[in-house]
Amino acid sequence: MPIEIAVEKKKLQNPPLELHYLGDRVLRQATKRVSKVDEEIRQVVREMLQTMYSKDGIGLAAPQVGVNKQLIVIDCEPDNPANPPLVLINPTITKVSREICMAQEGCLSIPGVYMDVKRPQVVEISYKDEHGRPRTLKAGDLLGRCIQHEMDHLNGVVFVDRVENSLALTQELSKHGFSHQAVKPIDRVVR
Structure with a gap:
């Protein structure tokens, strides 16, 4: 029996969850695996989606809203009601593919900052869906990049850690009120 996880793709005046920003320790902590996919987890997912849509995002990882769990929501087509979120x-x-591509990334936790980041062109992942069923997915282009960006958050890595320039x-960062001290270049980040 299907579980309705969908939320309306609209901006809320007061999204249910509060975003954390670059410099906040919660963004640097490795997350814990979800042991049981239940209604409590699905409710967190709904609130993450509502928060993501309210902030004009296409991806959101649980640490960005202070939840220490391996949970990600993604919707590369937030204006398309027929496209369900991932x-x-x-x-x-x-x-990961051998092909590497450079593209601009931004992050809800670092508003206004957009920088080029190198990532593998295509990734294959295994995960559980909102019903707890095991799934696999091969993704490239925007979706593949978004998945890699959000998965970094689960390991305490923020996209600016990967910027080479x-x-x-x-x-x-300084133009948008963030400290360069909050960046941890990837070669110093423990994987």
Whole structure:
């Protein structure tokens, strides 16, 4: 029997969850696996979706709203009501392509900052859906990038940690009121 997880794709004046921003310790903690996919988890997923749509995002990881769980919601077509969002519970990357591509990324936890980041072109992942069923997915383009970006959050990594042009990054961060001290370049981040 299907469980209705869908929420209306609209902006709420007061989204249910509060976003955490670059510099907040909660963004640097590795998350815990979800042991049981139940109604409580589905409610967190609904609230994450409502918060993501309210902030004009296409992806949101649980640590960004202060939830220490391996939970991600993604919707690369937030303006298309017919396109259901993707819910990833305990996702694991099982394969990455050799092809690397550079593209601009932004993050709800670092509003206004957009920088180029190199990532594998395509990823394959295994995860559980909102019903607790095991799934696999092969994704490239925007969806593949979004999955990798959000999965980084589950490991305490933020996209600015992957930016190679540190001078441009420092300028962009300070322009938007963020400290470059909050960046932990990926070579210093423990995987």
